[in-house]
Amino acid sequence: MDLKNKVVVITGAGSGIGEATARLFGKHGAKVVVSDINLESAQRVTDEIMMADGIAHAQQTDVTQFEQVQNLIFMAIEKFGQLDVMVNNAGIGGKDQAKTAHHTHEDWHNVIAVNQTGVFYCMQVALQQMMKQKTGNIINVASLAGLKPSGNNLSYAASKFAVVGMTKSAALEYGRKNIRINAVCPGYTESALLDKLLSSREGLGEKLKSMVPMGRFGEAGEIAEAICWLASDNSKFITGQTLTLDGGNSLL
Numbered sequence: 001m002d003l004k005n006k007v008v009v010i011t012g013a014g015s016g017i018g019e020a021t022a023r024l025f026g027k028h029g030a031k032v033v034v035s036d037i038n039l040e041s042a043q044r045v046t047d048e049i050m051m052a053d054g055i056a057h058a059q060q061t062d063v064t065q066f067e068q069v070q071n072l073i074f075m076a077i078e079k080f081g082q083l084d085v086m087v088n089n090a091g092i093g094g095k096d097q098a099k100t101a102h103h104t105h106e107d108w109h110n111v112i113a114v115n116q117t118g119v120f121y122c123m124q125v126a127l128q129q130m131m132k133q134k135t136g137n138i139i140n141v142a143s144l145a146g147l148k149p150s151g152n153n154l155s156y157a158a159s160k161f162a163v164v165g166m167t168k169s170a171a172l173e174y175g176r177k178n179i180r181i182n183a184v185c186p187g188y189t190e191s192a193l194l195d196k197l198l199s200s201r202e203g204l205g206e207k208l209k210s211m212v213p214m215g216r217f218g219e220a221g222e223i224a225e226a227i228c229w230l231a232s233d234n235s236k237f238i239t240g241q242t243l244t245l246d247g248g249n250s251l252l
């Protein structure tokens with residue numbers, strides 16, 4: 001997989017799947033912009049990539065703020081000259097696990113702002129730059145919850161179905177412009193986001209694991225491998241697709 005010197009921007013890269021993805025791109029010799037709403041965690045990941053002889057830069061970005069997204073991409077171009085790969089990974093779950101009749105408006109607005117509007121903003125600004133370059137590659141982190149129904153989770157499901165829809169629609173628009181756009185759909189994957197969900201109910205971890213044919217949760221590094229592959233020329237005829245990484249969960 002040749003990712004050497006590719007300029008990659010990753011949102012939500014201070015933790016979990018984003019962090020593992022930043023590290024893997026760094027290991028492959030890419031120039032990585034590690035962005036997160038939490039600058040401290042973005043800086044920690046950046047320092048660790050650089051200590052392993054990689055090239056990285058930390059940038060604080062809240063993806064719900066269009067101007068901050070613009071600054072992120074402008075900074076990447078100023079620092080590294082271009083934008084080859086945009087990984088739209090930042091995402092949150094709702095605070096409550098309530099059914100639709102009791103889903104809080106606070107959860108709805110917060111989750112949609114980060115998971116859906118944030119991905120739209122990042123795709124829009126990245127595409128403007130990629131159009132100028134006449135090349136580019138976008139990978140959105142959706143979810144299994146964007147492919148099949150899940151209860152007690154309406155804003156999250158709505159946002160992730162939207163990410164899948166935006167991925168396919170934009171891929172259709174930009175295929176002839178040499179810009180590929182794909183999504184990964186992880187099932188339950190070890191991360192802070194999953195820990196928060198599991199802490200909401202005793203025994204939930206074992207229950208969810210028992211629903212996975214492979215009998216375990218995914219690892220962030222396993223999702224990162226798929227993202228890097230989609231970013232590489234090894235997948236160069238693939239666009240508008242979702243790649244499910246869920247240990248077989250979607251088979252049930």
Ligand SMILES: NC(=O)c1ccc[n+]([C@@H]2O[C@H](COP(=O)([O-])OP(=O)(O)OC[C@H]3O[C@@H](n4cnc5c(N)ncnc54)[C@H](O)[C@@H]3O)[C@@H](O)[C@H]2O)c1
Nearest residue numbers: 012014015016017037062063090091143188189191192193
């Ligand atoms: N972990 C899972 O089981 C799982 C499953 C499917 C999909 N996903 C998706 O994977 C992505 C990464 O999640 P994760 O599991 O690694 O969670 P995580 O909580 O470990 O990481 C998410 C990161 O996003 C950052 N972030 C939050 N709000 C932000 C904002 N407004 N702007 C910029 N950054 C922000 C957080 O600071 C954090 O570093 C999310 O889109 C999530 O929905 C996760």
